[in-house]
């Protein structure tokens with residue numbers, strides 16, 4: 251199977267190279283040319299366990315890897331709270347797909363447990379002996395999950411950049427306490443988009459010669475621009491569907507709608523890949539917080555990032571430039587690389603682009619979009635807790651709220667699956683305030699974790715409860731314009 255850049259058919263790669271490089275040399279993202287025609291027997295997944303589904307999905311999307319079963323086993327065995335990795339839990343008449351049962355309590359663990367395996371295998375198979383320097387911009391969760399995945403992996407260094415004021419105290423504590431001889435964590439003055447843009451610029455500058463080709467160091471990315479990040483996420487759509495069939499809630503073949511709390515558009519795009527592989531996915535519902543650039547885009551066809559940036563209680567979705575949307579645009583235009591390149595250029599230079607009406611209509615056939623304010627997010631957390639005794643985090647609550655909007659708007663009478671992307675204990679202040687709106691919050695994030703546990707009886711995940719005692723190991727803080735120099739210094743530590 252051939253991969254190519256979303257911006258140029260001439261820039262081809264196999265799946266090993268696509269994982270190694272992360273981003274195509276022209277700034278585009280890698281996609282398989284033949285995703286519509288991959289032979290995939292989705293019905294087999296109905297009776298398989300999660301690891302077997304992962305092997306099947308990853309072998310289909312990344313066919314050049316030898317030994318996928320072994321890579322999957324090494325990635326997941328014993329690392330999650332349950333061996334099914336991602337449980338599907340009934341809540342009211344709908345379902346919550348819990349993606350946060352991994353080592354850092356965020357859904358990013360599903361992909362970032364797998365990516366190091368893929369990267370090391372790709373290096374071994376291609377005889378690549380350079381050091382891989384992973385650069386990652388994080389809105390909070392990717393950073394820790396990537397650090398946990400790559401810590402002390404031979405032949406790899408990782409640098410994580412997070413927005414100084416843009417992550418929760420628990421998220422920050424998770425990152426700055428990360429041990430490992432090959433890890434660096436650095437705050438960037440600004441928001442997530444500043445950090446992400448800085449990282450993209452550093453990639454471009456290094457490709458243009460700032461990092462000499464004979465340096466013995468090559469860059470790669472752990473963000474969802476890397477196809478090795480995206481592909482493992484496809485698995486849990488199949489797993490959830492199989493769970494609904496097993497629960498006799500649907501018959502194999504019935505469409506199921508998935509509601510996804512969205513930031514960089516990676517998670518929801520994985521659902522679109524699952525659909526392309528044959529899974530009967532109905533609507534993919536894109537849920538946003540007050541940074542509702544995607545709601546507007548999927549309603550009007552105009553993507554416009556020239557708007558105020560809101561710091562919300564669901565910070566992992568505080569994003570105005572959703573990188574993976576580029577892949578969707580490529581797919582719905584049947585590979586119109588010129589149009590995609592032009593839109594991305596216009597986004598870069600003017601901050602906006604508009605797709606033709608025909609493209610918008612195609613998008614609307616498969617995607618529905620809605621958004622939810624912080625106030626409604628808090629009300630939703632309380633409502634769901636009071637009605638169903640289910641405790642959800644702020645990101646999940648955004649999606650749950652939008653799911654109800656969706657059901658009302660289209661009169662859907664079939665079950666929806668709401669993807670749950672983080673443990674409520676990663677955002678204890680916001681969740682506690684939602685449950686006890688009359689009370690003044692006291693103490694720090696760790697005190698609030700304990701308060702939330704005694705209030706609800708839902709246990710704090712072990713990886714979070716131990717954080718408070720751990721020493722802070724990373725204190726660097728830079729401006730976005732210093733990011734390239736920081737990267738070049740890190741490359742010298744090789």
Ligand SMILES: *Cc1c(COP(=O)(O)O)cnc(C)c1O
Pocket residue numbers: 356357358390391392474511512513514515516517518566567645671672
């Ligand atoms: C990353 C993240 C999201 C957004 O996922 P995308 O793939 O970027 O759309 C949503 N919720 C949480 C908790 C996250 O960490």
